[in-house]
Amino acid sequence: MARHKEYDEKEVLQKATELFRYQGYEKTSLQDLVSHMGIHRRSLYDTFGDKHSLFLKALEHYDNNMKKNMDIQVKNSSTAKDAIRSILEMAISQDNEKTVGCLTINSAVELTLHDQEVAEKIEQNFSKTEKIILELLLRGQNSGEIPKHHDIEKLSQFIHNSFVGLRVLVKTTNDKNKLKNIIDTTLSVLD
Incomplete structure (x- = not known):
């Protein structure tokens, strides 16, 4: 007879995600x-497989939570520009987590050159975020908020790059004004 799990799988996955985020994979x-x-x-192996499989699940779990937070920001914003600002501000709103940073970014820096599966997962995560930004830019163009002369595909790549850069910078600075200035400058290209 199979043994009943004595733990909540989502709860322990969240704990693993936090630990990987804090310490890194290696x-x-x-x-x-x-x-x-x-x-x-034994429970770890039975439920999640080996450390690498658990790490990939933690990355996916983290990405899903990030996308849920982005969806909330988008739904709570009245305009496309406000939604993009909210997404960028998500990157700098991690109070007291300067040394921890973002699991996706940390993993990109630590592992993508040496781990093809992680590299693919990170690329998928980045593509999803770029797509969200692209859809917001399209919405902004359709509403007349963002001028039609802008190439929204290139803009989505540029804004995503700023988002990634902000997620790196929060690990190195507590200067919120500097980070807000970067957001303001990034959004100024939409005029």
């Missing part, structure tokens, strides 16, 4: 994971 041992997640090693 510095996180299997023992660190089982201790932080509060499960046995």
Whole structure:
């Protein structure tokens, strides 16, 4: 008879995601994971597979949460420009997490040159975010908020690059004015 799980799978996945976000992939041992997640090693293997499989699931979990937050920002914004601003501000709103940063960005820097599966996952995550921005730009052009002469595909790439850059900068500075200035300058290209 199969044994009943004595833990919530989503809850322990969230714990693993937090640990990977804080320590990175390479510095996180299997023992660190089982201790932080509060499960046995066998349970980790049975539920998530090996450390690498767990990491890929953690990346996906993190990305899904980011997209949910973006969707909330978009729905709560009255204009396309406001929605884009809200998305950019998400990158700098991580109070007291300067040293932690974003799991996606941290993983891109740490692993994409050496791990094809992670590189593909990061590229998928980046593409989803660019698509959200592209759709907002299209909405803005259709409403007349953003001039038609703009190439929205190139703009979505540029704004996404600013979003990624902001997610890196929050790890190195507490200067909110500097970060807000970057957002303002980024959005100024939409005029």
